[in-house]
Amino acid sequence: MKNVNVNGRSYRWPERPLVVVCVDGCEPDYINQAIEAGRAPFLASLGKRGTCLTADCVVPSFTNPNNLSIVTGAPPSVHGICGNFFWDPDAKAEVMMNDAKYLRAGTILAALADAGAKVAVVTAKDKLRALLGHRLKGICFSSEKADQVTIEANGIADALSLTGMAVPSVYSAALSEFVFAAGLALLKRERPDVMYLSTTDYVQHKSAPGTGPANDFTAMLDRYLGAMDELGATIVLTADHGMNAKTDALGRPNIVYLQTQLDAWLGAGATRVILPITDPYVVHHGALGSYATVYFSDAGAVADAAQRIAALPGVEGVFTREQGCRRFELPPDRVGDLIVVSERLTVIGTSAERHDLSGLDAPLRSHGGISEQRVPLLASRPAGTLPQRRWRNFDAFDLGLNYLR
Amino acid sequence: MKNVNVNGRSYRWPERPLVVVCVDGCEPDYINQAIEAGRAPFLASLGKRGTCLTADCVVPSFTNPNNLSIVTGAPPSVHGICGNFFWDPDAKAEVMMNDAKYLRAGTILAALADAGAKVAVVTAKDKLRALLGHRLKGICFSSEKADQVTIEANGIADALSLTGMAVPSVYSAALSEFVFAAGLALLKRERPDVMYLSTTDYVQHKSAPGTGPANDFTAMLDRYLGAMDELGATIVLTADHGMNAKTDALGRPNIVYLQTQLDAWLGAGATRVILPITDPYVVHHGALGSYATVYFSDAGAVADAAQRIAALPGVEGVFTREQGCRRFELPPDRVGDLIVVSERLTVIGTSAERHDLSGLDAPLRSHGGISEQRVPLLASRPAGTLPQRRWRNFDAFDLGLNYLR
Numbered sequence: 146m147k148n149v150n151v152n153g154r155s156y157r158w159p160e161r162p163l164v165v166v167c168v169d170g171c172e173p174d175y176i177n178q179a180i181e182a183g184r185a186p187f188l189a190s191l192g193k194r195g196t197c198l199t200a201d202c203v204v205p206s207f208t209n210p211n212n213l214s215i216v217t218g219a220p221p222s223v224h225g226i227c228g229n230f231f232w233d234p235d236a237k238a239e240v241m242m243n244d245a246k247y248l249r250a251g252t253i254l255a256a257l258a259d260a261g262a263k264v265a266v267v268t269a270k271d272k273l274r275a276l277l278g279h280r281l282k283g284i285c286f287s288s289e290k291a292d293q294v295t296i297e298a299n300g301i302a303d304a305l306s307l308t309g310m311a312v313p314s315v316y317s318a319a320l321s322e323f324v325f326a327a328g329l330a331l332l333k334r335e336r337p338d339v340m341y342l343s344t345t346d347y348v349q350h351k352s353a354p355g356t357g358p359a360n361d362f363t364a365m366l367d368r369y370l371g372a373m374d375e376l377g378a379t380i381v382l383t384a385d386h387g388m389n390a391k392t393d394a395l396g397r398p399n400i401v402y403l404q405t406q407l408d409a410w411l412g413a414g415a416t417r418v419i420l421p422i423t424d425p426y427v428v429h430h431g432a433l434g435s436y437a438t439v440y441f442s443d444a445g446a447v448a449d450a451a452q453r454i455a456a457l458p459g460v461e462g463v464f465t466r467e468q469g470c471r472r473f474e475l476p477p478d479r480v481g482d483l484i485v486v487s488e489r490l491t492v493i494g495t496s497a498e499r500h501d502l503s504g505l506d507a508p509l510r511s512h513g514g515i516s517e518q519r520v521p522l523l524a525s526r527p528a529g530t531l532p533q534r535r536w537r538n539f540d541a542f543d544l545g546l547n548y549l550r
Numbered sequence: 551m552k553n554v555n556v557n558g559r560s561y562r563w564p565e566r567p568l569v570v571v572c573v574d575g576c577e578p579d580y581i582n583q584a585i586e587a588g589r590a591p592f593l594a595s596l597g598k599r600g601t602c603l604t605a606d607c608v609v610p611s612f613t614n615p616n617n618l619s620i621v622t623g624a625p626p627s628v629h630g631i632c633g634n635f636f637w638d639p640d641a642k643a644e645v646m647m648n649d650a651k652y653l654r655a656g657t658i659l660a661a662l663a664d665a666g667a668k669v670a671v672v673t674a675k676d677k678l679r680a681l682l683g684h685r686l687k688g689i690c691f692s693s694e695k696a697d698q699v700t701i702e703a704n705g706i707a708d709a710l711s712l713t714g715m716a717v718p719s720v721y722s723a724a725l726s727e728f729v730f731a732a733g734l735a736l737l738k739r740e741r742p743d744v745m746y747l748s749t750t751d752y753v754q755h756k757s758a759p760g761t762g763p764a765n766d767f768t769a770m771l772d773r774y775l776g777a778m779d780e781l782g783a784t785i786v787l788t789a790d791h792g793m794n795a796k797t798d799a800l801g802r803p804n805i806v807y808l809q810t811q812l813d814a815w816l817g818a819g820a821t822r823v824i825l826p827i828t829d830p831y832v833v834h835h836g837a838l839g840s841y842a843t844v845y846f847s848d849a850g851a852v853a854d855a856a857q858r859i860a861a862l863p864g865v866e867g868v869f870t871r872e873q874g875c876r877r878f879e880l881p882p883d884r885v886g887d888l889i890v891v892s893e894r895l896t897v898i899g900t901s902a903e904r905h906d907l908s909g910l911d912a913p914l915r916s917h918g919g920i921s922e923q924r925v926p927l928l929a930s931r932p933a934g935t936l937p938q939r940r941w942r943n944f945d946a947f948d949l950g951l952n953y954l955r
Contacts, residue, residue, distance in 0.1 A: 173895065176799035177913055178758055192800045199798045199895070353583055354795075356760040390759075393604045394581035394926035395597045458940060489894065490578065490604070490924050508582055516921070519895050521799035535863060 151256045152219040156546045159262065159338045162378040163545045164328065167215055167538075168366065169208060169269070169321070170346030170512060171384035173199060173521050178355030179363035187371035188363070188382075191523050196549065200522035200536040204473045204486070205436040206386035206512045207422055209242065212273055212343055214539035215383065216252040220474030225249035226276065228421020231479040232440050239419065242479075243272050245279040249476075253542045254341060258282040262338040265300075267327045269320045269345035272424060277341065284331065288323035289315050307331065318348045318362055325369035332376055340378075349388045350430050351507040370525075380525040381545040383538040387517035388510055391433065391492045396508030401459045401487055403437055404495035410453060416441050418495050419481060422513055431502045433492035434513025435461075438469075438481035447482045454483070459491030461515060489516035524549055556661045557624040561951045564667065564743045567783040568950045569733065572620055572943075573771065574613060574674070574726070575751030575917060576789035578604060578926050583760030584768035592776035593768070593787075596928050601954065605927035605941040609878045609891070610841040611791035611917045612827055614647065617678055617748055619944035620788065621657040625879030630654035631681065633826020636884040637845050644824065647884075648677050650684040654881075658947045659746060663687040667743040670705075672732045674725045674750035677829060682746065689736065693728035694720050712736065723753045723767055730774035737781055745783075754793045755835050756912040775930075785930040786950040788943040792922035793915055796838065796897045801913030806864045806892055808842055809900035815858060821846050823900050824886060827918055836907045838897040839918025840866075843874075843886035852887045859888070864896030866920060894921035929954055 148155045179185040191197055203210045203220060205228055213226040221227040226242050233240045240247075254277070258264040264283035268274050271287040278285030284300040291304040292312045305312070307330035313319035321344035328342045344366075352358040370380050392398050404418040422434035439454075441447050447465070455463040462485075469484035470477045487493050492511055494500050502509075520538050526549040536544075553560045584590040596602055608615045608625060610633055618631040626632040631647050638645045645652075659682070663669040669688035673679050676692040683690030689705040696709040697717045710717070712735035718724035726749035733747045749771075757763040775785050797803050809823040827839035844859075846852050852870070860868040867890075874889035875882045892898050897916055899905050907914075925943050931954040941949075 171799075173797070173799040174758065174795045177795065177797055177801040178761070180801060181913065189800070192802070197798060197800050197802075199804065353579065353758065353760040355758040356583070390579045390582065392578070392582055393602060394576075394578040394928060395594070395602050396582040396585060397597070397602075399604065488924075489921060508586065516894060519893075523799060 147260065149256050149260050151253045152217055152223055152250050154218050154543060156253060156542055159546060162332060162336060162338060162340065164332070164340045164342065164373055164378045164380050165215065165541050165545060166370065166380065166382045167212055167343040168382060168384050169344045170349030170386060170388040171521060172349065172354060172387040173519060174354035175349065175359055175363055176521060179360045179367070182355065182360050184360045184364035185367040187367045187374065188523070191525060195526060196524040196528040196544070198522040198536045200383060200520055200538045200540065201518050202384065202386050202520050202538045204515055204518055205421055206514060206517040207434065207436070208385050209273060209276065211385035211538060213248065213276055215541050216254055216277055216341060217250045218253055218539055218542055219250055220539070222470065222474040222476050223250050225476050225479065227475045227479050229424040230419055230421050232417055232419050232481065234440065243275060245275050248276055248279050252277070252279060252281065254283070254339065255279065255281045257339050263335060265331045265335060265337040265340045267324045268343040269324050270315065273343060277343070284335070288313060288320045288327070291323065291327070316347055318358070320345050320347065322365055325366065329369055329372055332373055332378055346388065350510050353390065353510070374525050379545060379549060381541050382521060382523045383541045384520035385538070386512045387520055388512050389489050389516055390508065391490055391511045392508045398433065398502070398509040399459055399491040400433060400494045401457055401491060402494045402496050403439070403454070403485060405497070406457065407439065407450065410450065411446055415443065415446065420493065420495060430509065430511045431500050431505055433494055433500060433509060434511050435487040435492055435516065436513035437485045437493040439483040439485060440481040444482065451483055454485055459487050460485060461488040462486045486514045489514070526550060552665065554661050554665050556658045557622055557628055557655050559623050559948060561658060561947055564951060567737060567741060567743060567745065569737070569745045569747065569778055569783045569785050570620065570946050570950060571775065571785065571787045572617055572748040573787060573789050574749045575754030575791060575793040576926060577754065577759060577792040578924060579759035580754065580764055580768055581926060584765045584772070587760065587765050589765045589769035590772040592772045592779065593928070596930060600931060601929040601933040601949070603927040603941045605788060605925055605943045605945065606923050607789065607791050607925050607943045609920055609923055610826055611919060611922040612839065612841070613790050614678065614681065616790035616943060618653065618681055620946050621659055621682055621746060622655045623658055623944055623947055624655055625944070627875065627879040627881050628655050630881050630884065632880045632884050634829040635824055635826050637822055637824050637886065639845065648680065650680050653681055653684050657682070657684060657686065659688070659744065660684065660686045662744050668740060670736045670740060670742040670745045672729045673748040674729050675720065678748060682748070689740070693718060693725045693732070696728065696732070721752055723763070725750050725752065727770055730771065734774055734777055737778055737783055751793065755915050758795065758915070779930050784950060784954060786946050787926060787928045788946045789925035790943070791917045792925055793917050794894050794921055795913065796895055796916045797913045803838065803907070803914040804864055804896040805838060805899045806862055806896060807899045807901050808844070808859070808890060810902070811862065812844065812855065816851055816855065820848065820851065825898065825900060835914065835916045836905050836910055838899055838905060838914060839916050840892040840897055840921065841918035842890045842898040844888040844890060845886040849887065856888055859890055864892050865890060866893040867891045891919045894919070931955060
C-alpha cells in the first residue's frame with residue numbers, strides 16, 4: 146500500500162473507510178455521563194473493543210486552530226491558524242483568519258484526495274468549510290449552507306436530499322445532527338475512503354455534562370457513530386477542546402476585563418487586547434473565552450504589565466510571545482507581545498461595553514484555556530502497540546491510519 | 551458590643567444567630583445547576599438580597615485542613631492541620647492528624663463560647679468532631695455518632711430526639727441531611743449565637759453538577775437554609791473544596807501511581823509518598839486525590855526527582871517544601887520534601903495494589919488539587935463595603951460577623 150506524507154508525517158492508505166469526528170467542545174465527562182445514564186451504548190463498547198486515549202488539544206483551545214491541527218496533523222506553528230482573529234500591526238487592523246490564504250500547510254484530506262482517495266468533509270458552521278476544504282478534490286460542505294452547495298465549490302450538487310432534513314438554525318443541536326446524518330448518508334452512498342465530520346458546540350456552551358440536553362446530544366451522536374460502525378467504517382472521535390462552567394455559584398460569569406485594566410494602568414491606546422474566540426457567531430458565548438493575546442505599542446512596558454496581569458484574580462498564566470509560542474506551538478507573527486490564560490472558571494473580556502451578554506440564556510460555559518486542553522481520543526478498533534507519547538487531538542489521523550488493527 | 555480576637559483577627563459579636571455552613575465538595579456549579587433547574591429558590595434569591603463571592607480554599611483541597619481553616623480563620627501554617635495524615639520521620643510512622651493534640655490554634659467557636667456566646671456544631675463524620683470541638687464549651691456532635699452523645703463529651707444529652715431521624719449510614723446523602731435537620735432543630739430550640747454545620751461529600755464524589763442526585767442534594771440544603779433564614783438567622787455558606795471528574799471519557803480513573811514511579815527511578819525505600827486524603831472512609835474515592843507529598847531518604851535526590859515528576863503526564867505542579875509551604879501556607883514540619891499536584895482530571899496514587907477501587911460504584915470524582923480551589927462564599931444578607939482582597943473560605947466568619955449589614 147502507498148503511504149501519503151503530509152507536514153513531515155506519513156500516513157498509511159485507508160484499508161476501510163475512516164471517519165474522523167471532531168466533536169466540538171467535547172469535555173470527556175460529556176461522554177462519561179451519557180454512558181453512566183445508559184445513553185451511549187456504542188461509545189461504552191469502545192472500552193473493550195476499541196482504543197481509548199485522552200489527548201491534549203491545542204491552546205488556545207478554540208475551534209479553528211484545533212480543527213486545522215486535526216486535518217493537518219500539525220500544531221498552529223505549522224499551519225498558521227491560531228484563532229479566528231489576529232492583529233495586523235502594519236495594517237492596523239484585526240484580521241479574520243477564516244480565509245484559506247492564511248493557511249500555511251496542506252491538509253491530510255487534500256493529500257489523500259490527490260493520491261486518489263475519495264474524501265468527504267461535513268462541518269456544522271460554514272466558517273470552517275473554506276479552511277477544511279482548502280485545495281481538496283472531494284465533497285466539502287457545511288450544515289449551515291447545505292442548501293447552497295454546487296459541484297464546483299462543494300463537490301456535490303445536492304446536499305439536502307442526502308438526509309431530507311431542512312437546513313437547521315445555526316444556533317441549534319440540529320446543526321450538528323445534520324453533520325452526522327449527512328455523513329451517514331454519504332458513507333452509504335459514496336463510501337468515501339476518508340471522511341471528516343466536525344460539529345458545533347452550541348449544546349456544550351449551554352448544558353453541563355450529564356444534564357438532559359447534553360445526554361440527548363451524546364445519545365444522538367452515539368446512534369450515528371454506531372450506524373457508521375455497522376457499515377464497516379473505522380471511527381476515530383476526538384474534540385477541538387473541552388468545556389467548563391465560567392461562572393460563580395449563582396451562574397454569573399467570572400470575567401477579567403483585560404483591556405479596561407490595561408487602559409487604567411497604561412492609558413488608552415497603549416495596548417490592544419485581542420480575543421481570538423471572537424467570530425460572527427458569538428451569541429452563545431458573548432466572545433468570552435479563557436485566552437487573550439495583547440499587543441503593546443511600547444515594548445518596554447511589556448514585562449511590568451505581565452507581572453501585574455499575572456497578579457489579577459482569575460488569571461492562570463501570562464506568557465511572553467516567545468514563551469507562549471514555544472509552549473503552545475503557535476506562529477509568533479500572529480500572536481501579540483503577551484498571551485494571557487485565565488483559570489478554569491474565569492474568562493477574559495476586553496471591556497464591559499464591548500461584550501453583549503444579552504444572548505446568553507444560560508450561565509456561561511466556555512473554553513480557550515489550558516483547563517480545556519484534555520479531550521477524548523477514541524477509536525472503534527483496537528490498536529497495535531502504541532508509542533508512549535503525549536497524545537494530541539491532531540494525532541487522530543495518525544491513530545486511525547497508522548495504529549489501528 | 552465586645553469584639554473577640556482569634557489568631558490575629560478580630561470578630562464582632564453576633565447580633566443575631568450566625569449559621570456558617572461548610573458544604574463538603576461544593577463545586578460552585580452544583581449550586582448554579584440546581585438554581586437553573588429551579589431547585590434552589592433560597593440560594594437563587596441571594597443574588598439580589600445577599601452577598602455572593604467566590605473564594606479560594608486551602609490547598610491541599612481536602613476536608614480537614616479546610617474545616618479547620620474555616621473555624622480558626624487561618625491557614626494550615628497557623629493551625630497545623632494539613633491533611634488526614636503526615637509522616638513522622640523520627641517515629642517512622644504515618645501519623646493521623648484527627649486528634650486535637652495536633653491543632654496549633656484555637657477556634658473562633660471556642661473563643662466566642664469562652665466570651666459567653668452560645669455555640670453549636672454539627673458535623674457529618676465523627677472524624678472532624680474532636681478537632682472542631684476542641685476546647686469548645688457548647689454543643690458539638692456528629693451525625694455519624696448522634697446516638698452516642700453525652701453532656702460531658704458533646705454538650706447535649708440526646709441528639710436523636712432533635713430530629714426523629716435515625717443515625718444514617720456514613721455513606722449516604724442522609725448523613726448530611728441529618729446535619730441540617732439537627733441544625734434547624736437546634737436553632738429553634740437553643741437559638742445559639744453561632745452555629746457551624748459541616749456536611750460530607752458522599753453525593754459530590756458520585757454525582758456531577760446538574761445530575762439528579764446532585765440537584766436533589768442542593769434542593770435539600772436549600773430548603774433547610776431557607777427555613778433557618780425564616781427563623782432570623784444569618785447564613786454564610788462556603789465549601790471545604792470543589793470537585794472534579796477524575797476520569798477519561800469512558801469513566802476510567804486517570805491515575806499517576808507516584809510511589810511506583812519513584813521506586814522505579816530511585817529504588818524501593820528511597821522515597822515515601824503520603825496521600826493526605828487517606829482516612830478511614832475511603833470507599834467513595836479510593837484514597838485518590840490530586841495532592842501528594844513525598845519524603846526522600848536522600849536530600850540530594852530531591853531536585854532531580856522533582857524535574858522528572860513534573861514531566862509526568864497528568865502532573866500540574868511540583869513544589870519543594872519551601873515553595874509549597876509558602877504558596878499554600880502550610881506547616882513545613884508536616885509536609886514532605888516535595889508537594890505534587892495533579893491536573894484537573896487526574897489523581898495521584900501510591901501503587902496500584904494499594905488502592906482498592908472496588909468500592910467505586912460510579913466514575914471517580916475527587917479533589918485535593920489547585921483545580922478544586924474555587925468555592926462559593928455566599929451570605930444571606932447584604933454586605934457593607936467589602937475590601938478588595940483574595941477572599942478565602944476561611945474568611946467565612948469574618949464576612950458573617952464583620953461585614954454583613
